[in-house]
Amino acid sequence: MRKILLSIASLLIFAGSINATNIGYSKDDIDKLNTFRLGSSHKQGQAIRFSHAKLQALKGKTIDFAEFVVGSKNTTDNKINVFLATTLTGTPIAEGTLEVKRSLTKVKWTLDKPYTITGEEECLYIGYTAEIGTTYNLLISDKSYDIEGCNFAYNNGTWVDTYGMDRGSALIFVNAENADDYTDVIVGRSKFDGYYKAGEECKLTPCFVNTGTTTINSFDAIIDVDGKTTTKHFADLNIEPKEGYSFDLTDLDTSKEGKRDINVTIANVNGANKEGDTSDNSLTASLFFYPKNMERSLLLESFTSQTCSQCFRGHLNIADAIKTSKQDIIEVAHHSGYDPDIFTMQEDINYLFFYPGSGGTFAPAAMVNRHTYANISSSPIVQATSTNNVLSTIYNAATTKPYVSFNLETKLNESTRELKVKVQILAHTDAPSKQSVFNLFLVQDGIIASQTNAGENYTHNHTFRGTVTGNAWGMRVNDVKAGQMFTWEKTITIPKQIHSSYYTDETKNNIKAVLEDMSVVAYMGSFDQNDNTKHTIYNCCKARLGESYKQGGFNVTTAINEPEAEQTLNIFVNNGKVCVEGDYSRLSVYNLAGAQVENAALAKGVYIVKVVAGSKQTTKKILVR
Structure with missing residues (x-):
């Protein structure tokens, strides 16, 4: 079973004689399947780093040679540039040029002058760079452990730590003379x-x-x-x-x-x-x-089109993945990524932002919680031509935390088609991002229309029909803190027909909005307008029009906070005591079992705080750290 490591692994293994030790982090396993490249530039490179503590342990020992394995020999002039340095951006202590005659084979660099480790170095780097065509994979790892702060690769002009990429360690081996046996x-x-x-x-x-x-x-x-x-x-x-x-x-x-x-x-x-x-x-x-009754759902957004020949099969792959995963999943289908069709809305096009930066768009595709699983894709979107692709992405997204719970209320006047929506969002912990957003989608099931390779009477479900907020990206909330509750309301009128923003055939692009087949989907997640990998959704929920849904975990002792009270009071914890800034008449603190507790020297945990201010009251969940 693979483990992910926090720091240096595989240090100090015997290399030929009892007085010589090969220091490095890699297993001596060379496999072509473990080659890769980072970024789009011709320049590629890898380096390993030795920390100050490890160098102190090797004080007085000398480094006389190093060996490198690369994934391809097709570099410029079949050469790699090697170096020993205290920084990846400064002048090296030593450097050289090696000829690569064969890929996947160790290439030896003997230093002109052996380097003696002083133990005073903050760190040491040993690595290589080379120029190579973008169709070749120069980099190689052992796919064993990710080691924080010890393995680096060159990525579009910058050296980056490969920790978190599930690559393991670079195949770089350094020989230290006269290193005695020791335990570590x-x-x-x-x-x-x-x-x-x-x-x-x-x-x-x-x-x-x-x-x-x-x-x-x-x-x-x-x-x-x-x-x-x-x-x-x-x-x-x-x-x-x-x-x-x-x-x-x-x-x-x-x-x-x-x-x-x-x-x-x-x-x-x-x-x-x-x-x-x-x-x-x-x-x-x-x-x-989280609370014992905590409920979390994953949001799976698919990308499809009526004219896409593989999308019918993609829909089946997604359904199979959801069934196998046994996760609670809410689906929304965006008709974009391929040719626009009679369902395509303006917002559907906005969400093309989540595709990888190169290679264009494609369908069928899917993203789960807008979360990027680096093993499969450089962006949140993966191809849905494989059930395993989608299933792996679901499992990876399920490891993230939900942070918040929802109470979603909808009231529908069927005669006027007026829909009142109210959403309350309760934060259990601080959000991981400074900027968060929440949004509410309208989706519709049971629409009968054509689908390539599936006939003229195909049932389109989970179809995106627009947003309640009127904004593709939703409403921004900054610095979500544990215990905060957000309330948002809006009244809209559902049209009898919903008009596609892009389809040009006016006789076909007005889709009847059947109220009993429609739902509201609410979600909250992180937001970064410049980086599509920083939009992970925390939690989401769904309610049919005219119905309401309160998630397990939305544990509040009163039904609704009074907005006036919330806006005028600042509730916080100081030295184990709940404090309130603002005018109020009564403060009560309860544990999660509903029993009132003394507001002093509170133990670590989550409490319910009720504050009465005049005729208004607010209830807040608060965390004592």
């Missing part, structure tokens, strides 16, 4: 920061890598949860150099909603005081446990 581990980064609910089992799997040169036989795991510390001893082990080891934590108390701070430290490796560098032995994470 690097704690691995498990994905602790997930979506957890109170009352449900939470299994965390810390891991580490033996980055020393000796076999590990024992260690202690020190686990601290909100200040309560326990120690687990592991013995009779045989963890060889470069091997990883993981263990499960399943006995966490998840009965309470709210934030939990967790620290895991690997200590006493092979006994006390055997490890010289313990700077990278700890992992810290903050978990948030």
Whole structure:
């Protein structure tokens, strides 16, 4: 099972003699399937970084040669430029040029003058660059572990950390002379920061890598949860150099909603005081446990067209993926990305923004929660010609957190076709983005019309019919904080027919708006007008016209906040006490079970605060950290 690491892995493996050690992070696994490139520029490159702590451990040792593996020999003049440096942008300590005779084979660089590690360096980089055609993949990794701050690649003029790209480590090996055996581990980064609910089992799997040169036989795991510390001893082990080891934590108390701070430290490796560098032995994470009845839905937006020959099959692929995933998914179909048709609205064209920056648009396609899964696409949109593409994107989006809950109310006057919409959004935690937006879509099911390769009487469902807000991107909200509740209302009139913004045949592009087949879809997510990868949706919900839907997790002791009270009061926490700025007559604090508690020295957790100001009252969920 692959693990994602927090810092250096696979350091110090034997290289030929007992006094020479090959330092680097990569397994010695060379596979053509692991080649790749970053960006659109001809210049490509990779480098590995050694931290100050690791260099201190190697103080006095000399670097005399390095070996590099590249994915292609078709560079300019079949050459790569290699370097040893303290920065990726400054003047190198040493540099050279190597001829690449074969791809996927180690190329050796012997330094003209061996470099002695002083231990004073902030860091050291060893890497290569080359010019190569855009059809070739020069870069290569071992696809093992992502290691934060240790592997870099050149991307359109900038060196970037490849951490988070699921590439593992660059195939770069550095020889250090006269390095003695020693014990060292690097704690691995498990994905602790997930979506957890109170009352449900939470299994965390810390891991580490033996980055020393000796076999590990024992260690202690020190686990601290909100200040309560326990120690687990592991013995009779045989963890060889470069091997990883993981263990499960399943006995966490998840009965309470709210934030939990967790620290895991690997200590006493092979006994006390055997490890010289313990700077990278700890992992810290903050978990948030949502209410037991928390409900979250994923928003799947498809891109389709009546004239697209593969879209009928794409619809089936999406349906199969949704069924297999067992996730709660709300669908919306945008008729864009291919030829406009009788359903295409202006906003549908706006959402082409989410396609990758190069290669144009295509259909069938889909995006889930507007979340980018880098393993499949450089943007939120993936091709829906494969069920697995869509399914993998669903699973990846499901690992994100919902942050908010919805209460969506709609009232419909069928005779006048007047629709009143009211949405309340309750924030459980601070939003991850400074800018958030919420929006409300109109969608319609059961429209009978043609579809290429599916006949003239194909049923089009989840069809996007416009927005309630009148804006493709919705309403902006800045700095969403835990406990805040937003209320927004609007009244619109549903026309008897909805006119396509783009289809030119006036006899066909007026689609009857059947009220009983229509719904409102509300969502909230992050927003960045310049970057289509920063629009991840937090949560969403759906209600048929004239009906309402309150999500599980929208736990408020009173039905509706009075806007006047909310606007004149500032409610916040200071030193474990709820404080209010503004004129008010009564303040009450309740736990999530509904019992009133004393407003002093409040323990960490989530509370309901009720404030009465004159004839108005406001109720707010607030987090005590």
